[in-house]
Amino acid sequence: MKHKLMVVSGPSGVGKGTIVKTLIKRRSDVVESVSCTTRAPREGETHGKEYFFLTKAEFLERLEKQDFLEYDEHFGNYYGTPISFVEETLKTKSVILEIDVVGALNVKKRLPEAVLVMIVPPSIEELKRRLEGRETETAEQIQNRLSRLEYELSQKEKYDFVVVNDELERAISEVEGILDGSACKK
Numbered sequence: 114m115k116h117k118l119m120v121v122s123g124p125s126g127v128g129k130g131t132i133v134k135t136l137i138k139r140r141s142d143v144v145e146s147v148s149c150t151t152r153a154p155r156e157g158e159t160h161g162k163e164y165f166f167l168t169k170a171e172f173l174e175r176l177e178k179q180d181f182l183e184y185d186e187h188f189g190n191y192y193g194t195p196i197s198f199v200e201e202t203l204k205t206k207s208v209i210l211e212i213d214v215v216g217a218l219n220v221k222k223r224l225p226e227a228v229l230v231m232i233v234p235p236s237i238e239e240l241k242r243r244l245e246g247r248e249t250e251t252a253e254q255i256q257n258r259l260s261r262l263e264y265e266l267s268q269k270e271k272y273d274f275v276v277v278n279d280e281l282e283r284a285i286s287e288v289e290g291i292l293d294g295s296a297c298k299k
């Protein structure tokens with residue numbers, strides 16, 4: 114089977130990280146691309162694992178060298194996908210990118226074979242509960258993230274697949290089915 118480049122997006126707090134991390138733990142033929150960011154690490158995050166944490170100057174230097182498949186700015190920080198890692202890994206494994214809508218559409222423009230998957234919450238109230246329950250952002254940061262919600266959800270038609278993260282195991286199986294090519298495109 115040909116290895117896939119899968120791009121997973123969705124509002125902050127919807128469960129993207131939980132779904133992707135579980136999938137990667139279960140599958141040795143799938144890896145997650147580690148993005149570069151200029152934001153500060155959250156408690157428990159380590160350099161090279163969740164992100165490569167760069168200074169703004171380092172990020173801009175790599176951007177100049179065309180080291181990113183795509184990049185974008187969120188909440189005042191830069192985020193980018195290192196192209197070399199993606200290209201090299203796709204020779205032997207499938208790669209998942211967990212990036213926002215703008216980044217995902219930019220990837221699709223450059224690599225049309227990429228499969229775009231949007232994870233959506235069962236309801237806005239449930240999304241708020243998950244964001245608050247995660248306890249990693251301030252109330253202001255949560256509000257900031259929720260303000261992007263309408264825009265993000267309005268872009269779902271541009272995605273190849275939309276998965277509702279209602280029950281976690283069900284959502285994981287659905288994403289796995291897409292990865293294995295057994296899910297029907299909408």
Ligand code: ADP
Pocket residue numbers: 123124125126127128129130131132243244246247278279280281282
């Ligand atoms: P994202 O990566 O999209 O920002 P996370 O994976 O960090 O979101 O999930 C946000 C919170 O929601 C976490 O505390 C996670 O444990 C919880 N969560 C994820 N999926 C579900 C689900 N299906 N039902 C209930 N809680 C969930």
Ligand code: 5GP
Pocket residue numbers: 125148149152183184185187192193194211212213215216217
């Ligand atoms: P967080 O700070 O919560 O980890 O991520 C903030 C936002 O940045 C999320 O919407 C996430 O999907 C997005 N993001 C993470 N990595 C990348 C990347 O490499 N490129 C782009 N365009 N967005 C990213």
